[in-house]
Amino acid sequence: MPIIENTSIIREGKQDGYVSEAQVYHMIKKYSNAYLYLQFDVCEVKKVHNSVPDGERYGAIQGRLVTCEFNKTLENRWIQPFSLRDFELPSENEYVLVFEYGVPPNTKLYYIRDFSSDRKLTYNISNFGKSGVPLEAEVNRASAVVNNKVHKSVPLPRYKDGDKFIHGRFGQTIQFTSKNKQDPCLRISNNTNKFNEEGLYVPYFDNEGSVIYLEGSIIPLDLKQRVEGADKFPELTGDQIVIESDRLIFQSKKEEIFINSFKKVSINSPEILINGQPYVHGNLIKDIVDQLVSILGKFSTGQVGTVSGGVVVGTSLAKETAILKSIRKQIFSSKNLESKTNPLGKPSKEKSDEELTNYLITSGY
Numbered sequence: 159m160p161i162i163e164n165t166s167i168i169r170e171g172k173q174d175g176y177v178s179e180a181q182v183y184h185m186i187k188k189y190s191n192a193y194l195y196l197q198f199d200v201c202e203v204k205k206v207h208n209s210v211p212d213g214e215r216y217g218a219i220q221g222r223l224v225t226c227e228f229n230k231t232l233e234n235r236w237i238q239p240f241s242l243r244d245f246e247l248p249s250e251n252e253y254v255l256v257f258e259y260g261v262p263p264n265t266k267l268y269y270i271r272d273f274s275s276d277r278k279l280t281y282n283i284s285n286f287g288k289s290g291v292p293l294e295a296e297v298n299r300a301s302a303v304v305n306n307k308v309h310k311s312v313p314l315p316r317y318k319d320g321d322k323f324i325h326g327r328f329g330q331t332i333q334f335t336s337k338n339k340q341d342p343c344l345r346i347s348n349n350t351n352k353f354n355e356e357g358l359y360v361p362y363f364d365n366e367g368s369v370i371y372l373e374g375s376i377i378p379l380d381l382k383q384r385v386e387g388a389d390k391f392p393e394l395t396g397d398q399i400v401i402e403s404d405r406l407i408f409q410s411k412k413e414e415i416f417i418n419s420f421k422k423v424s425i426n427s428p429e430i431l432i433n434g435q436p437y438v439h440g441n442l443i444k445d446i447v448d449q450l451v452s453i454l455g456k457f458s459t460g461q462v463g464t465v466s467g468g469v470v471v472g473t474s475l476a477k478e479t480a481i482l483k484s485i486r487k488q489i490f491s492s493k494n495l496e497s498k499t500n501p502l503g504k505p506s507k508e509k510s511d512e513e514l515t516n517y518l519i520t521s522g523y
Contacts, residue, residue, distance in 0.1 A: 197258075203220075205250065207219065237269045250300070256268070256269045315360075349368060368404075
């Protein structure tokens with residue numbers, strides 16, 4: 159806020175009582191210079207315009223300044239968000255930075271980011287009343303806001319030199335970090351308190367709900383394989399993107415989906431359906447075909463008993479018929495639970511302190 163000293167004493171004028179031209183010039187210059195710089199004040203938010211946006215009041219707030227206008231609510235003066243590109247709507251009782259911009263008397267108030275007065279990522283709404291002596295109705299309103307907000311524990315991620323973070327109130331983080339102190343990494347995490355951690359947590363796939371991870375490092379990525387009995391991961395280095403969550407959905411609303419690989423496409427799951435039909439494992443279908451070839455070979459070599467001069471007697475083919483029925487059942491079964499090549503999924507689990515320490519020391523995150 160432009161702060162103009164109100165303790166200035168006008169110097170005595172000439173003997174005739176008039177102020178000289180030089181004195182008037184310097185006084186005007188002093189007060190006009192107050193608007194040459196943006197000066198900030200802390201504002202305690204008292205009202206948030208979060209109803210249907212009407213354009214001018216989109217994201218606007220009302221509040222009371224802590225320093226310049228102590229204990230004075232800015233009545234009928236809506237404070238606009240400084241930017242809608244990087245926008246976060248504050249809550250009642252939170253504190254934001256406010257400044258005034260424009261040519262007097264047509265100046266407007268703008269606010270920028272809130273600050274964590276109680277060192278939390280969620281709602282900083284418990285320390286209301288710092289901007290002055292609140293009225294009883296204001297205290298009751300502030301108490302109701304505090305009681306109605308969900309109190310959630312959101313841990314902060316461990317950081318390294320050069321890191322940059324964007325945190326949400328509810329456990330989302332965008333982390334710009336590095337591996338080997340130079341290779342770029344970008345991590346987008348959701349549900350960072352999956353194991354209800356307190357304080358700080360190590361950004362890792364197991365203790366985050368969903369992760370999109372982009373990196374380009376010569377250090378192998380420490381990524382746990384979630385499916386046993388599947389193709390083992392090669393050495394994961396270089397430019398790559400990892401998406402991990404409890405469930406992944408790829409769905410096209412209108413056009414095609416293309417999956418192309420320069421080298422190899424590996425799909426592993428305990429059950430695979432294509433167009434609603436079960437996928438048959440390669441080793442299984444090979445064994446089935448081998449059995450069919452064996453049975454047909456018996457017919458061609460005359461190893462199957464027949465009645466002399468007549469057709470094959472049904473009872474003599476009972477064993478072979480049973481085998482064919484078994485083969486048919488195996489082909490059209492949705493699962494081959496007895497196949498040793500069938501992979502098994504395994505859920506994520508929380509890392510021990512020793513594992514996390516080793517993870518930080520070795521590959522980093």
